[in-house]
Amino acid sequence: MDSPAFDLAFEPAYGQAVPVVSGVERVTVNNPGPFTFFGTNSYIVGSSSVAVIDPGPEDEAHFQALMAALAGRAVTHILVSHTHRDHSPLAKRLQAATGAVTVGQGPHRPARPLREGEINPFAESSDLSFVPDITLGDGQTLLGDGWALSAVLTPGHTANHAAFALEGRNILFSGDHVMAWSTSIVAPPDGSMADYMESLDRLIERQDRLLLPGHGGPVTEPSTFLRALKAHRLRREQAVLARVQAGDGRIAEMVKVIYRDTDPKLHGAAALSVLAHIEDLLERGEIAADGPPSLAALYRPA
DSSP: OOOOOOOOOOOOOTTSOEEEETTEEEEEOSOOBTTTBTOBEEEEEESSEEEEEOOOSSOHHHHHHHHHHHTTSEEEEEEOSOOBTTTSTHHHHHHHHHOOEEEESOSOOOSSOOOTTOOOTTGGGBOTTOOOSEEOOTTOEEEOSSOEEEEEEOTTSSTTOEEEEETTTTEEEEETTSOSSSOOOOOTTTOOHHHHHHHHHHHHHHOOSEEEESBSSOBSOHHHHHHHHHHHHHHHHHHHHHHHHTTOOSHHHHHHHHTTTSOGGGHHHHHHHHHHHHHHHHHTTSEEESSSOOTTOOEEEO
């Protein structure tokens, strides 16, 4: 299967509420970067009474843009796909301004406990203060004025990642789990590759007609894109396994080969992705390690 057809065409229109589909608007934060593309997308769902999905980081200009877009409308719910600092911190201020209830899968947590001496490389990126008023379980639905949003739990990028299905429309707000412009980073201990792949299979089974991600533009052909994305991840897994079998015992050695065409500035993130694959391969008994898995551990064929 071909690699995913990533779509880099996107106009962020900072400060403006951009209609996406009927009943859905997008306001993009001016926080571009290697992991956020042009910035974080906040979505407004509904007409006179609305929900806001992923309010974004604590950013004054974005807060003012959201408030302008919401003027004259009641905000009943603020939904958070996951608790990274580019998605959830503005929820507190937006709630104070609107009186809406906050909704999410739960507070931030790692996919697994930290091992002795391990440091979470994404600790500063995690919003540990967000605790939703409503904790949604898988399949639970919020009802609004002319809209219904159901939780589709998609752990992997983070343990508490959730997508939200717009019922009756076959539209899914996919957060950072699936994005049109790039693959999602899966970095232990916050993320889990095994969880990510299971969540990817869930979305493949859903057969939505449109995905609206947390960064970048929509995924307009989800079925084809999701299958290509899964194939891409499996090829990456096989590349990691092949490097271990070839004698590359350290993750740094593997990254130099597997990501030789990638900007070296991104090799740190790539190493975390390799670690996520290695943890999965270790769990399945396909490789072995001298001690607990880490960025510095030594790996060998099983």
